[in-house]
Every structure is written in structure tokens, then in C-alpha cells.
Amino acid sequence: MTASQPKTVLPTSNDRNHIPAVYDRLAAVGEILDRLSCRSVFLVADPVAYEGSGAKRVLTPSLASRHVVVFREFRPNPCLESLKQGIESYQAAQADVILAVGGGTAIDLAKLIGYSAAQAADPADVIATLPSNPRKGLPLIVAPTTAGTGSEATHFAVVYKDGRKHSVAHPYLLPEHAIVDASLTETMPPNITAQSGLDALCQAIESMWSVHSTPASVDDATESIRLAWRHLNAAVHHPSKEDRRAMCRAAHLAGRAINISKTTAPHAISYTITSQFSVPHGRAVALTLGAVLAFNAGVSESECADPRGPAHVGKTINDIVRLLGFETARDAERGIQSFVASLDCPTRLSEVGVTTDSQIEEIAGSVNVERLANNPRRLTGTSLRAILKSIR
Numbered sequence: 001m002t003a004s005q006p007k008t009v010l011p012t013s014n015d016r017n018h019i020p021a022v023y024d025r026l027a028a029v030g031e032i033l034d035r036l037s038c039r040s041v042f043l044v045a046d047p048v049a050y051e052g053s054g055a056k057r058v059l060t061p062s063l064a065s066r067h068v069v070v071f072r073e074f075r076p077n078p079c080l081e082s083l084k085q086g087i088e089s090y091q092a093a094q095a096d097v098i099l100a101v102g103g104g105t106a107i108d109l110a111k112l113i114g115y116s117a118a119q120a121a122d123p124a125d126v127i128a129t130l131p132s133n134p135r136k137g138l139p140l141i142v143a144p145t146t147a148g149t150g151s152e153a154t155h156f157a158v159v160y161k162d163g164r165k166h167s168v169a170h171p172y173l174l175p176e177h178a179i180v181d182a183s184l185t186e187t188m189p190p191n192i193t194a195q196s197g198l199d200a201l202c203q204a205i206e207s208m209w210s211v212h213s214t215p216a217s218v219d220d221a222t223e224s225i226r227l228a229w230r231h232l233n234a235a236v237h238h239p240s241k242e243d244r245r246a247m248c249r250a251a252h253l254a255g256r257a258i259n260i261s262k263t264t265a266p267h268a269i270s271y272t273i274t275s276q277f278s279v280p281h282g283r284a285v286a287l288t289l290g291a292v293l294a295f296n297a298g299v300s301e302s303e304c305a306d307p308r309g310p311a312h313v314g315k316t317i318n319d320i321v322r323l324l325g326f327e328t329a330r331d332a333e334r335g336i337q338s339f340v341a342s343l344d345c346p347t348r349l350s351e352v353g354v355t356t357d358s359q360i361e362e363i364a365g366s367v368n369v370e371r372l373a374n375n376p377r378r379l380t381g382t383s384l385r386a387i388l389k390s391i392r
């Protein structure tokens with residue numbers, strides 16, 4: 001930065017629903033550390049992306065004068081063992097601040113390390129049952145290196161224990177600062193850009209129709225859908241800086257939106273497709289998005305789970321259909337499937353190895369009921385199987 005350039009005013013975290021994001025200036029991490037009078041940093045860094053994204057090069061000057069302990073011994077999909085190792089390393093570090101640089105795994109681990117350590121309890125207990133009088137952990141700064149999960153903007157974190165997915169939710173898991181710098185995503189390969197971007201698009205669309213949506217979450221989700229629908233294909237196949245920036249904003253806004261509304265049926269159905277059929281999260285969620293949209297469009301009074309009623313749900317689905325540039329829900333369903341296919345991602349269950357009735361039963365029988373309850377049209381076992389068979 002030259003002397004003539006004004007210094008960016010860093011936002012303050014005074015609204016716990018809206019995490020203040022700094023866009024496209026990773027170097028702002030140094031200013032935040034200065035403001036926090038930070039002398040010691042616990043850095044949770046993605047083993048590949050911390051260097052590969054260019055984050056290390058930008059952050060080194062800000063970290064050089066501080067004591068830094070790096071935790072990077074973990075694999076994709078955070079597990080309890082990694083969390084325990086992270087807490088051990090964190091406790092030895094005696095840090096002032098936690099900094100996470102990476103994708104959803106690094107960010108979720110950083111959230112859970114700070115939160116679990118602050119409770120001074122076994123992390124297995126902390127993820128199983130929320131403490132009755134929880135304590136706040138150290139300030140958390142996050143810089144995502146993918147454009148997808150929006151984890152930097154949510155108060156949720158995922159951890160796997162014995163192969164089972166646990167979602168922990170608490171306001172103290174929401175980071176204090178998010179630095180969303182699109183330059184960190186420039187080295188993402190097309191397949192990761194596609195599946196991360198689809199996660200963001202699904203989160204935004206699900207947020208729109210969630211029974212917990214609010215005017216604020218709808219505003220964020222609307223802008224997220226606009227950006228992702230316009231820029232994701234280019235970001236995958238021939239990305240410009242503008243496409244990368246747009247997708248980073250789309251992912252962050254979708255994160256803010258689901259921080260309020262939570263996700264719905266496509267996410268609820270996806271977890272077994274991911275764990276049993278090894279389909280990456282964004283691809284697994286996108287598989288059912290179009291079919292669930294068409295299903296939700298047919299909501300009636302008796303099946304409506306949203307207290308605002310079927311007319312409200314119908315209008316919301318119509319808003320989504322129009323946002324995507326279609327006239328009817330059926331057209332939007334087909335349009336979503338063409339869009340997903342254009343990203344070289346699967347649109348049929350048979351493409352990921354789900355072909356038999358017993359496999360459909362396995363997915364239908366292990367759906368996440370908590371996420372399913374956020375869907376505006378109630379799903380019975382029969383309707384769930386019908387959706388799955390329609391995309392077999």
C-alpha cells in the first residue's frame with residue numbers, strides 16, 4: 001500500500017448475525033492482529049492450500065514478529081482425533097488469537113479447537129452435548145481458500161466421530177473476523193471450483209425456501225444465487241478474476257444466509273450419499289436440488305411446514321425460479337440439472353453408483369431429520385423415495 005492510499009477501515013464485530021468480512025485483502029490480518037495487540041498466534045493451516053494459495057507469502061510479514069504455532073496435521077473432513085491433537089497443540093501454544101487459513105475442514109477445526117478448549121472438557125463430550133454455561137474462546141480470524149462452504153460466516157462446525165457426522169452449533173463458534181480474498185482461490189482446480197460452488201448455490205437456494213428464512217437471510221441468499229448462477233460455469237471452465245471474486249462473495253453470502261436459516265432437504269439427503277458412496281459434499285447436495293425444487297413447488301396446506309403458509313412458500317419458489325431465469329418450476333428443475341451437468345458433475349444417482357432399490361432405501365432411511373425439518377414441504381418416506389427414484 002502506498003502512502004497516498006487510504007487505509008481500509010476494518011469493520012468491527014458488533015452484530016453477531018452478520019460477521020464483518022474484509023474482501024480481497026488478506027494483508028488485513030496483520031492490522032487485526034495489531035489491533036488485538038496479539039503477540040502469539042495459533043495457526044490452523046490447510047496442509048496444501050496454505051502455501052499453494054499464496055496465503056503464506058502474504059501473511060509471513062505479519063506473522064514474522066509474533067510467536068506462531070502451526071497446526072496442519074489433518075485430512076479433509078475433520079475428525080475427533082484431529083480435534084484432540086489440535087487442542088493439545090493449542091494448549092501448548094499459549095496463543096492470544098486463532099487464525100484459520102484453508103477450506104471448510106481447517107475453519108471448522110479451528111472453530112472447534114477454540115470452543116472445546118475453552119470449556120476445559122473432553123471434546124467428545126463437548127460435541128455430543130452443548131455445555132450448559134459455555135465459555136468464549138480466543139478471538140478467531142478466518143481466511144477461506146475455497147469458495148464454497150461459507151463456514152467463515154456461520155456458527156456451525158462439523159466433526160466426524162466413528163465415521164458419523166456431528167454438527168455442533170453455538171454462537172461462540174462464529175468467527176470474529178473473515179477475510180474473503182478471491183486471490184486465494186485462483187489455484188483451485190476446476191473440479192474443486194465446481195463442487196465448492198455448487199455447495200454455495202445449494203446453500204443459497206435452500207436458505208431462500210427454509211422455514212427459518214428472514215428478510216435478512218433472503219437478501220443475502222438472493223444476491224448469492226444471482227452471483228453463483230452467473231459466474232460459476234465460467235469460474236470452472238475459464239475463470240477471470242471477476243468470476244473468482246463473484247464466487248467468493250456468493251459463498252460468503254450463502255454462509256451468512258444459512259447462518260440464520262440453516263439448510264434443508266438436499267443437505268439432509270446428501271450426507272449418506274457422501275459417506276456411503278464417496279461423493280464430495282457439493283456434488284451430493286446438487287444431485288437432488290432440482291427435484292426438491294419441483295417437489296417444494298407443489299406444496300399444499302396439509303403438507304406445508306412453514307408457519308407462513310403455502311402461499312408464502314409458493315411465492316418464494318417462484319422468486320427462485322425467476323432468479324434462475326425460468327418460467328416454471330419444472331423448467332427450473334431441468335435448468336438446474338443442465339447447469340450441474342455443464343460443470344461436469346453428476347445429475348443422476350446411477351452416475352455415483354446408486355442403482356438398486358436397497359441403495360435408495362439406505363439413503364432414504366438415514367436422512368438427517370433435523371435438516372429435513374427445515375424444508376418448507378414435509379417429506380414422508382414415500383415422497384423421499386419418489387424424489388430419489390426420479391433421479392436414479
Ligand SMILES: [Fe+2]
Pocket residue numbers: 149199203267281285
Ligand atoms: Fe453445504
